[in-house]
Amino acid sequence: MNKIISAHKQLTILVVEDEQYVRESLTAYLDDIGFRVLAAENGKAGLEMFRRENPDIVMTDLRMPVMDGFALVEALSAEAELTPIVVVSGVGAVDEAVRAMRLGAWDYLSKPIMNFEELEITLEGCLERAKTQQELERLRRHLSDGTLEDETAFSSIITTSSRMRAIFMYLESVAASRRPMLISGETGTGKELIARAVHSLSGLAGPFVAINLAGLDDAMFSDTLFGHQRGAYTGADRARDGLIRRASGGTLFLDEIGDLSPGSQVKLLRLLQEGEYLPLGADKVQKSAARIVVATHADLKSKMENGVFRPDLYYRLCSHRVELPPLRDRPEDLSLLTAHFMEKAAAQLGKPAPVAPAELNCYLSAYRFPGNIRELEAIIHDAVARSVSRILPLDSIVAAIGSDLRTPASSVPVVNHCPVCPFSEKFPTLKEAENLLISEALHLADNNQRLAAAYLGITRQALNKRLSRSG
DSSP: OOHHHHHHSEEEEEEEEEEEHHHHHHHHHHHHOOEEEEEESSSSHHHHHHHHHSSSSSEEEOOOOOOOOHHHHHHHHHOOOSSEEEEEETTOOOHHHHHHHHHHHOOOEEEEEOOOHHHHHHHHHHHHHHHHHHHHHHHHHHHOOOOSSSSGGTTSSOHHHHHHHHHHHHHHTTTOHHHHHEESSSSSSHHHHHHHHHHHHHTTTEEEEEEEEETHHHHHHHHHHHOOTTTTSOOSSSSOOOOHHTTSSSEEEEEGGOOHHHHHHHEEEHHHHHHHEEEETTOOOOOOOOOOEEESSSSSHHHHHHHHSSSHHHHHHEEEEEEOGGGGGGGGGGHHHHHHHHHHHHHHHSSSSOOTTTTHHHHHTTOOOOHHHHHHHHHHHHHHOOOOOOOOSSSHHHHHHHHOOOGGGHHHHHHHSSSSOOSSSOOOHHHHHHHHHHHHHHHHHHOOOOHHHHHTTTTTHHHHHHHHHHH
């Protein structure tokens, strides 16, 4: 069976042919390979059926009564330019095929159709081309108006970041594709949430099945993904379906793909290339009906260049690619996420949600967050658990952040000669340099003395002494 037909929801094809025998023969064959087939005996009936049923592809004869194929092609092209049209012309009638192509036909076949393999290849090529053009059209539309068709698919992702919004628009544009998707980003940036959003947008009826590949050797990888037959190995007293089978008609999410062993990479490559896999102990190849989405925190391109990751697998996985920004590059989301995690923690702990102190966002904005959103949630949950008053305590948050602070990029001063402070022509004394550093730290910390002290690598008490001494 044709791959593109079996990989998609059932596609509808409209066959317009005046000869009853040819029409019935094509209908029977196309139905057998998986199409839902509509049939019309002339161009007028075909155009009416097209407007009523909106098929995915049209196949039409050219010479017919009432309304010929040329008029039909012209009308269809004007109404639905992204719907593929395949015309059937008589043997040797190349001029007719060229005329139809100029009117908007996508491809042509010679009549009578004897080579059904050529027919399938032609239909597959047109459908692939239509899918690509539809994806590009969706992407252009989203980028131009900045709106999402399905906001609910991203409801679990809390953000006002323009970078994240751009990612959402891209995901909507490619969600209908069944090609693999690679999601990269640091630990804790929300890669699985993105994968779930892609599954929701795809319209696939099957389930979302996730697995972390870190630590799986070749045998465990094969058994977990592909399953096994009874007696495949010692202890296999019953057959077991793999995750590929469980995700049939849905999405299989493979996390930490960068940790996959070389042997497992070969097996995954075959799955992506051929859509086939072999359960352990089986002698019959199975077909996969799951969309593959993978994620990694590692630099796969670097791994490929160092010979650790297969180039052919890397390029297969990069059909669609998303790189999530770290939390430190989404400062506008900090207050939203903090409020959400405070409410979530309070609900889990069975206590009222505390109020965030005014300086909390200042501390969080100065932190690098190597663990990203997952780390923020853990820090806030611990603070809520420790809270005994209406105001969220800062002590545990400050302790968790420690001295791992960063200077806001927008606040970096212009340096003249000294790599530490922006001095003029006069070289400063040690006391002047100290005062300038303290002044700059207070400026960056918005006059929060505890945060300024953390920037300077001293205690707040030590900063207070210096401030009192300098007046």
